[in-house]
Amino acid sequence: MKTIKLNTxxxxxxxxxxxxxxxxWCKNICFEKENTYLIFSESGKGKSSLFDFIYCRRxxxxxxxxxxxxxxxxxxxxxxxxxxTNHVSLVFQGFRLFSELTAIENVEIKNRLTNHKxxxxxxxxxxxxxxxxxxxxPLSLLSFGQKQRVAIIRSLCQPFDFxxxxxxxxxxxxxxxxIACNLIADEVKNQNAALLVxxxxxxxxxxxxxxxLL
Amino acid sequence: xxxxxxxxxxxxxxxxxxxxFAGFVGLSIILFGIQFYADTKPxxxxxxxxxxxxxxxxxxxxxxxxxxxxxxxxxxxxxxxDIKKQxxxxxxxxxxxxxxGIRASVASSTFGRFYxxxxxxxxxxxxxxxxxxxxxxxxxxxxxxxxxxxxxxxxYNFGFAKSQGLPQISENLVEKVKLxxxxxxxxxxKNFDARIAGFSDKLNTILAPETFLKWANIEFxxxxxxxxxxxxxETYNPGDPLITKYFGEKNYEIAxxxxxxxxxxxxMRLVIITVLTIxxxxxLLAISLMLLSISLLIYKNKEKLENLILLxxxxxxxxxxxxxxxxxxxxxxxxxxxxxxxxxxxxxxxxISVLFDNAEIDSSVMLTFxxxxxxxxxxxxINVLWIRKKIxxxxx
Numbered sequence: 001m002k003t004i005k006l007n008t009x010x011x012x013x014x015x016x017x018x019x020x021x022x023x024x025w026c027k028n029i030c031f032e033k034e035n036t037y038l039i040f041s042e043s044g045k046g047k048s049s050l051f052d053f054i055y056c057r058r059x060x061x062x063x064x065x066x067x068x069x070x071x072x073x074x075x076x077x078x079x080x081x082x083x084x085t086n087h088v089s090l091v092f093q094g095f096r097l098f099s100e101l102t103a104i105e106n107v108e109i110k111n112r113l114t115n116h117k118x119x120x121x122x123x124x125x126x127x128x129x130x131x132x133x134x135x136x137x138p139l140s141l142l143s144f145g146q147k148q149r150v151a152i153i154r155s156l157c158q159p160f161d162f163x164x165x166x167x168x169x170x171x172x173x174x175x176x177x178x179i180a181c182n183l184i185a186d187e188v189k190n191q192n193a194a195l196l197v198x199x200x201x202x203x204x205x206x207x208x209x210x211x212x213l214l
Numbered sequence: 215x216x217x218x219x220x221x222x223x224x225x226x227x228x229x230x231x232x233x234x235f236a237g238f239v240g241l242s243i244i245l246f247g248i249q250f251y252a253d254t255k256p257x258x259x260x261x262x263x264x265x266x267x268x269x270x271x272x273x274x275x276x277x278x279x280x281x282x283x284x285x286x287x288x289x290x291x292x293x294x295x296d297i298k299k300q301x302x303x304x305x306x307x308x309x310x311x312x313x314x315g316i317r318a319s320v321a322s323s324t325f326g327r328f329y330x331x332x333x334x335x336x337x338x339x340x341x342x343x344x345x346x347x348x349x350x351x352x353x354x355x356x357x358x359x360x361x362x363x364x365x366x367x368x369x370y371n372f373g374f375a376k377s378q379g380l381p382q383i384s385e386n387l388v389e390k391v392k393l394x395x396x397x398x399x400x401x402x403x404k405n406f407d408a409r410i411a412g413f414s415d416k417l418n419t420i421l422a423p424e425t426f427l428k429w430a431n432i433e434f435x436x437x438x439x440x441x442x443x444x445x446x447x448e449t450y451n452p453g454d455p456l457i458t459k460y461f462g463e464k465n466y467e468i469a470x471x472x473x474x475x476x477x478x479x480x481x482m483r484l485v486i487i488t489v490l491t492i493x494x495x496x497x498l499l500a501i502s503l504m505l506l507s508i509s510l511l512i513y514k515n516k517e518k519l520e521n522l523i524l525l526x527x528x529x530x531x532x533x534x535x536x537x538x539x540x541x542x543x544x545x546x547x548x549x550x551x552x553x554x555x556x557x558x559x560x561x562x563x564x565x566i567s568v569l570f571d572n573a574e575i576d577s578s579v580m581l582t583f584x585x586x587x588x589x590x591x592x593x594x595x596i597n598v599l600w601i602r603k604k605i606x607x608x609x610x
Contacts, residue, residue, distance in 0.1 A: 055524070057524060077523075077528070077529055077609065078528065081523075081526050081527070081528050084524065084525065084526035085526035092524075096521045096524060096525075097521075098220055098518060098521065100219065100220050100223050100518075101216065101219065101220060105216055105219075108216060109216045109217075109220070109522075109525065110525050110526070112216065113525065113526050113527060114526070158526070
C-alpha cells in the first residue's frame, strides 16, 4: 500500500463550523509512504477519530478514505484483517492491551499472528524501553507509562506501510520517549513506511516532512 | 495457548457443568428410549416362523347346538362376504382339508417303526412365509413339505420325552426327520416322503402345500366341495380394537389371538414416544442453556474480542476457542450418555432374556449410536452457527 487518500472526510458528529480551519477534515489530503506527518490539534478535534477511520474501526464519516484506490468503507472483515496485520499499525490512545496476560504475552499475541519479530528481538525492545524486568508481570500490575511502552512494542511487531501513533508518549518522560522515538523511527525506516503522529502540539523527537493542523 | 488464557477468564464452571448434566440426562433418555424400543420390538411381534403376524385364523365356536347339528360350524357364503366387507380385512383365505386316508410312519431306533393315522390341511401359498423352494409341490413330486404346530414338539419334549426318559429334540433336528407317508382312497394308494418345513404357533393343524392337496383330493378323495370351517384373515393392524368387537359379536373365535400383544405394543410405543419427548425437551433446554452461556460469555468478553479483532485476528480465529469448548462439552455429553445406555442395556437385556426365554434379541447398538451421532451433529451445528452469529454481532 503506497498512499492513504482522504477525500472531504468529515466525522458525522462534527458540524461545518467544528471543522473550520482544519487542514484535514473536509479537505483532500494524501498520506504517502516514507513520509513523516505530525497531526496536531487541541483536544476534541478528532485525532482518535481520524485514526479509527483509517484503521477501519469506525465508518461514521462522510467523504471517502482510499487505500491506494480501494474504499475503506467497502472493506470486508478479511480485508480489514489484512490491513491490520500487514499494512497499518496503530498505537491506541487507550492501549487496548489485555490485563489477563503478562506484558510479554501482550506482545506475543500480536507477533504470533505476524511472525514479524523473533523472541530475542522482542526482548531487546523490552530492554531498550527499560521494562524488561516487568515483561513477565501481569499487565494489570503495570503503571500507565509501562503499559504505554508495551503498546508501542506491540505496534512494531508487524509489517506496516503506515504507523499511527495516537498520543503514544503522553505518560512518558523525555528520556523514555526519546528512546521510544528512536526505536520507532528505526523500524519505520527499515520498513520504508510512513509515520503519522497525533499530538496536542508536542513534536517529540521525530523529523517531520509535514505538520498538519487538524 | 494465549487465546485460551485470554478467553477462559469469564468461563462459568457451574453453567458449563449444568449444560453437561442437563444434556447428559436429556440425551441419555432419548438414546435409552431408542435402544429399549429396538431391543424389545421383537417381543411384541409374533415370532411364528412362517405365518405373517398380521394373519388371524377364525372359526365358529363349537357349541352343544352344533353337536346336535342345529347350528353349523362352517362359514356360509353370506358370512364370508360379511367378513370381507370389514374395514380391517385386507385379504381372506380358506382352508382345504384332505378327503382321503393318510398313514405316516417314522423309523426310530428306540421304537422300531412307528405308525400313525393323520390328516392334512392347506391354506393359500401367499399366506405362508416359508421360503418358496421349501414350500412347493409339483405334479407327482415324491417329497411333501409339511408344517406342524409347535405345540406338538413342546408336548413331546416337555411332556412325553421327559417322563419316559427319552432325549429331547430341537426344531432343527425334527426338520431333518423323514416321514414315510402313504395316502390312500378311491381304491388306490401311493407312498411319499414328508419332511417338516416349519412350525406354527397359530395354526393347530398339519399343513401341506395347497397344490398337493388339491391334486390328492382329486386322485384319492371324493372331492365334493364344502364350505370352510376356518378362515384366514389378513388384517391391516392386528391390534385394531374393531377386530375383537366384530368377531365377538359374531361369536367367532380367533386362534391364538395376538391382539393383546398388539395393544401392548401400541402402549409400549406410546410410553416410548412420551419418554423420547421428555428426553427431547430436556435436551432442548440443555441446548438453550448452552446457547445462553455462550452468549453471556461472549458478551462478557466483548471488549477482549474487539481488541483481538483490531489486532488482526480473524473472526473465525476468535470464535475457535468457543467452538472447541462447545464441541468438546457436547462430545463429553455424547460419550457419557452412550456409556450409560450401554450399561443399562446390559442390565435389562438379562432381565428380558429371563422373562422371555425364546426372545430373539438381535438388535444392535448401531441404531442408537447413529441416532446419538445425528443429534450430536445437530447440536454441534447449532453451537457453531450461534457462536459465529454472536461473534459477528460483537465484531460490528
